[in-house]
Amino acid sequence: MSNDLECAKQGFLIEVEELLTSMEDALLHLEGSPDDMEAINAVFRAAHTIKGTSGIFGFDDVVSFTHVAESLLDKIRDNEITINKELIEVLLKSGDHMSALVNEVIVNDNNISATLMRTSGELISQLNAFMQQAPSAVIIKNTAKNRVETLISDIQVVANNNWHISLRFGTEVLKQGMDPASFIKYLQQIGNIITLSVLTEKIPSLEIIDPEACYLGFEISFQTESVKEEIESVFEFVQEDCDIRIIPPNSAISRYIELIQELPEEDDLLGELLIKGQVLTSKELRNALSKQQLDNDLGDGKSIGQILVEQGVVNRDVVSAAVEKQQSVRTKKNAESRIVRVNSDKLDELINMVGELVIASASASLLANKSKQTELEEASSLVDDLVDSIRNNALSLRMVPIGETFNRFQRVVRDLSGQLGKDIGLVITGADTELDKMVVEKIGDPLMHLVRNSLDHGLEVSAQRIALGKDPQGKIHLNAYHDSGSIVIEIIDDGKGLNKAQLLAKARDKNIIEEGQVLSDDEINNLIFHPGFSTADSVSNISGRGVGMDVVKRNILALRGTVDLESTEGIGTVVRIRLPLTLAIIDGFQVGVRDDAYVIPLDMVIECVEYVTDKETENNTNQKSGYFNLRGEVLPLVKLKDHFNYVPVEDEKEVRANIVVVHYAGRKAGLVVDRLMGEFQTVIKPLGKLFSEIKGIGGSTILGSGEVALILDIQQLLQDAEEHELKHVS
Structure with a gap:
């Protein structure tokens, strides 16, 4: 295997981790907001990208599993399946399984263990069970009399008796022996193509073009008596490498808005976006442009979108969606053009070299001061200032927000609260607080121990909370802020707090303290950090074995940090970790x-x-x-x-x-x-x-x-x- 291919696989692995993280965040968001189309699209895009890239590497087992998940997500996008807690649970497990599959095929050279194959089969069965709940296809005739009545009486529709097909062929279809033109011709066997726009924006310059690659896309207005499944079957052989969106006749404006948002991220003009979305024709756009030019001559300049709305050519919501699409593409492209991925080892090496530069600069400054030469001292002072700037900039490269670490606990809280039969919510504040990447990487495990302990020991079940006059839902609050050159991380729960009498009794039983010894409240609270100390009545798979809290303290001390605990019985507990911003x-x-x-x-x-x-x-x-x-x-x-x-x-x-x-x-x-x-x-x-x-x-x-x-x-x-x-x- 070539080094280039190996590097590409490692890059794909990093991309998969990022995609699955965003997919998990979107799924957790959908649990509370199941109608958020943006989150649904984010989940679909993650699965679609993983499937497509896996196909390029020949990871067939990943493609097979991800295709089923993608099919289910596509039905969710088409409002054929309703999102519920059980569906979210299966999709979260599917995301975990995708991660396991990709890691397995990369490490074991495209081989999958029998255990993972069994898991794939079990999850595919669960995904297919949800897909069977989708309603059967409805035949839509091309007459106004037989239009499908919408469930929402006041929803607006685009008065168009044509299907709209948006096609984006993958770059590898020609190499696989497929001809895009043949699929377009085959469409005419089941209906009539009214208009067809060929998109050529992806074609690169002649110097870098691959003659065997396909760069084309199509926007098609199509008349047919066929159902959606028949139209999809035309592209059956290229579905794995082709992005297909099909909108039925007289569809709600929201479908066209969604299509505009799903268009390839090209820096198009507003009018071009609307034409590609089949919302207006080129003639209508030209007429509108002439109107705009006339208004400009009269000193009454208006945007093209505003003119289209005023002339009644395009719905206002569709124009707004196109404008948002245009702005988001440009913003994302500008951001991506400023981002360069750098291996963390290279950053560490840079910090080490800057450290040596600081020491060398201090030595040169000392010699310059001893020489009593004014010019040499001024030159040395200038070098010191430059070294200081280089140091600050180099350190800033390793500063990352702690929010990414905090967000991982959304899933932890959700899963463990379900296992424990508790209703627990997670609140995150201070997610933008930055600290050294090395500190972020090493603080994850201590935070995990503390959150799990709060879930298991700290928070009561809903019935107990109601009896105590508390909110039925318990809360865990993760907070971060800067203070005195350090970062402070707080894990706060509104549970039952620590029972000081129980802590003292356990400590005496274990001979940690002597009989009659008087301890302050802080000393009593900090007993839980003693090795082997636990107040749990029974051992579970979450906690209770007396290991973890001493390890938490030891790991935090290794980072030159401290950990303190405050607790009020019946009110809750606060664990406060204080860490240096940087270790360099x-x-x-x-x-x-x-x-x-x-x-x-x-x-x-x-x-x-x-x-x-x-x-x-x-x-x-x-x-x-x-x-x-x-x-x-x-x-x-x-x-x-x-x-x-x-x-x-x-x-x-x-x-x-x-x-x-x-x-x-x-x-x-x-x-x-x-x-x-x-x-x-x-x-x-x-x-x-x-x-x-x-x-x-x-x-x-x-x-x-x-x-x-x-x-x-x-x-x-x-x-x-x-x-x-x-x-x-x-």
């Missing part, structure tokens, strides 16, 4: 303690003040932390010399200390340091296992001098300050 490069504030350098994330720095002590504080040399009066506010202090156990030196030169006021998650403290060394672009380097247990250190970086500086873990330092404060109060 940050703006830092460099400080010194004796001859060592430390870096504080700049987003956590509020201000710097001089450390002035009174006699009582000076005599209290054994305390690792004290307090500082910051304009009337009591500020807990963390002395880095004491925290990191610097050995006192008798002849140490007296220095005037400074306080760096920092904040994190609504808490404040002051870090006592010897020197303030200014802002510094910090390339985060991981610590080795030897240093991983040191409290208060979150990583390391390389200075311009080549020396290593440690990055302070502000969250841990603030926690130590709080613990000291509690001990001092007690």
